[in-house]
Amino acid sequence: MSADSPSEFDIINRYFSGIGAAHGDAVVLSGGDDCALITLGNDQQLALSIDTLVAGRHFPADAEAGDIAQRALAVAISDLAAMGATPIAFTLAITLPSYDRDWLTAFSNGLSSSANHYRIPLIGGDTTAGPLSLTLQVQGTVPRGAALRRSGARVGDGIYVSGFLGDAAAALDMLQGRLSVVDRDSYFHRCFYRPQARLQLGQQLLGRAHAAIDISDGLLADAGHIASASGVGLCLNAGQLPLSPALQGLVENQCITAQQALSYALTGGDDYELCFTAPRRDFAPVAGVAVVEIGQVVAGEGVQCLDSNGSALDFSRRGYQHF
């Protein structure tokens, strides 16, 4: 910890000015005033989402600052992806226990890298002293009336997910010492700290998907939101869930059971892949990410997952519980 104690303004100027600024076409005024100002095009709607990440709860308190920043922005952007929105700007309210130059430099670099990756400028924020936490709000635009919602799933739709499920949950068990394995090439570490928000996929699903959500709390829980919002049932097939070669490798090497891998995929959360329903068809990979069918929308309510014998699996823990 550094001994000098700069003002909030110093911290903003040193570590938070200009982040992602190359991508601020819609931004009229950014920082340095009471509000930021944005101009939207006609026939656009504003999509916005706010998320808080608390140290020791949403990420390990000793995580690297750059990892924290990159994860926080990806998690927030993922909500835009789930609506099919295009990012326009984000705000950051950061609460810091003390002024730590090295930490802030690493955080700023990670945030900048991620902001450029998602082409989204930081346009305002607040810096306060207190227990470490971050609150990000992302703003995006969608063509008027076109946003992907949770409520449009129809009986007969296929259910699809992007990428792999369960890796982030396995990573968290590793980070917290419940699972001791060699994380080759830091694959699992990356899955947890640098999830990829599926912006391109979300945008391509506008007009094609009936309902969509990002998987933050776990597939069963998030699919449950589609089911309840749409007034339908979702029937998943365990054998179709996309498990990464790395997660399958943990099973093959008997580091975890097949049941544990399935539990990671169904209830683990933190994957930030998209789950959506659409008329049944094959989806080509989008930006190199596969999309696979994992079940079907049925009449009824709730979510069930069938094993290869057609028997419903029982998972008492249906996703991340916040309290």
Next chain:
Amino acid sequence: MSADSPSEFDIINRYFSGIGAAHGDAVVLSGGDDCALITLGNDQQLALSIDTLVAGRHFPADAEAGDIAQRALAVAISDLAAMGATPIAFTLAITLPSYDRDWLTAFSNGLSSSANHYRIPLIGGDTTAGPLSLTLQVQGTVPRGAALRRSGARVGDGIYVSGFLGDAAAALDMLQGRLSVVDRDSYFHRCFYRPQARLQLGQQLLGRAHAAIDISDGLLADAGHIASASGVGLCLNAGQLPLSPALQGLVENQCITAQQALSYALTGGDDYELCFTAPRRDFAPVAGVAVVEIGQVVAGEGVQCLDSNGSALDFSRRGYQHF
């Protein structure tokens, strides 16, 4: 503390749904999905501001939940007022140490009351477990290109403030035990916990004021932002600062010195009145709140405050320091 432990969704449904919903003309989708959706009118720009309030730092940790809620929303709305914006919606990320039904009920009631007062609906948020803090983001609209900024002050402008200065700082000294007086009718308590964001005044200043800011960090500090953003100097007259009858009463009763009252008014912060510059004229009261001239914009830089002899006062502490 209650023993049962509801989910985040339960908490949102019980305590945060429908707040201010009668005022959601621009809101297309509110809560219950990955993002909220807003439609803006053509020729409007979006103004947005995010603020975090940490327990024990921005408000006493044992403050009443309803007071905390009302103060938090007023503080956030005040940034819209300072730009001349009209509120359209807000989001709330709240971090709670535990599930406390009574606390949440009081918080929800206070928030609802304030949301209706400012005619702004709550459209989304996040509920997390951790040390108590609130982050609010307010969204408003301004006619394209018309927003009041800090950067437009011109030499020769008068400098104006609304309402009274220094009451909130005196209140904080009372709340924290540094000043022991009888707070008749809870006047000072109200000044601190229920500041009035000057929305109507801000909107009336569109096209009339050259620069504006809300007084959150203290008049000297906030006037300093106008000075530096505008490339001018601000010269204030101590004798013109509007002190409330209650604050003057503390001086008359020798509870505080005249110097202390002046210090509250100049450096105390938390008043959430508007300070603006405009061509010199008389401003009629807006919504019952007086606007008084307190100085003049001059060539040069920085802010100085002159006493009745024309000598510059020296205040080493120029406003609230966040770190």
